[in-house]
Amino acid sequence: MTSAAKAVEELPGQNETDSLIPAAFRDVIGYHLRVAQEVSFQAFSAMLEKTDLKPGWYSILTILAEYDGLTPSELSKVCGRDRSTLTSTLKGLSIRGLIERRQNPDDQRSYSVRLTDEGRKMQARLHAFAQEHDRRLDAIVGEDKEALVAILARIVGALGKG
Amino acid sequence: MTSAAKAVEELPGQNETDSLIPAAFRDVIGYHLRVAQEVSFQAFSAMLEKTDLKPGWYSILTILAEYDGLTPSELSKVCGRDRSTLTSTLKGLSIRGLIERRQNPDDQRSYSVRLTDEGRKMQARLHAFAQEHDRRLDAIVGEDKEALVAILARIVGALGKG
């Protein structure tokens, strides 16, 4: 067995899902950002297994709770995704009776999206999961939260969407 | 036009790729984590367009540079992914002459993976891109870097790989 293989065998944790952090990644912000976001997203996703909604749908419902009556194009701007990515989400939400589409009388090509009463209830339910998740993260981060959010926002501002 | 639609129209930035941050997400760590990781990863990916390698391959090359001679299973433990996800990556690296597979004389089922000289050169080249990206992030984060990495590591430790 090579020395490298030995190092792998001597993983610090007890179970085989633990992973080493290669030395080349130890002080790399991008690496830690990626791994932290991954575990955070997975923890949130796990909570949503009780529902039949995909994790990404929560943000759409929440945007609609805040900006009621947006068109798909407007919605795509708010969430920063291409409008084509919204089609299947809106279909899924519509099939479940969580949103309704209202034809725009001034432009036959377009329509506005509104939460139904059921949609509002579901948004509230998912929001409760999200808040539980947030509280967990807040507890982990502690008093550094404001600083953390500021740093992350700075990264987004500096690297942009380009 | 609804008031929500007006808010969208009055997006702060000049170009249409800017996105609002819905109030419900403003103080949510998970949201900022996701967006920051996304722009960071995209910035790094953009640098790798000069090569014919996928962004994820850099980490495999770098792990091999550090732990030479791992088997695919060992490699999968180090990078924390299922071993089936490595097959196509190893094939891609092998086709390009960046790694070589050495049959394990003690176990005919297995083999060890080594970087070729070309592989080492390519790893160094990608590592230079990564370092450039890291320097950018370091400049953005500034003196808070140690604290940031500590917080992110804490999140990973607390939420685990669940």
Next chain:
DNA sequence: TATTGTTATACTCTATAACTATA
């Protein structure tokens, strides 16, 4: 029986390009 690497398959998230129907 258990493990190794591979294959087949599937799912999430995303994007681009082309299509349609309007404008």
Next chain:
DNA sequence: TATAGTTATAGAGTATAACAATA
């Protein structure tokens, strides 16, 4: 011509289950 929404397609990243070869 340009825009709104949709469709078709693709690609990166991931996972599970099953398979053949070997242990």
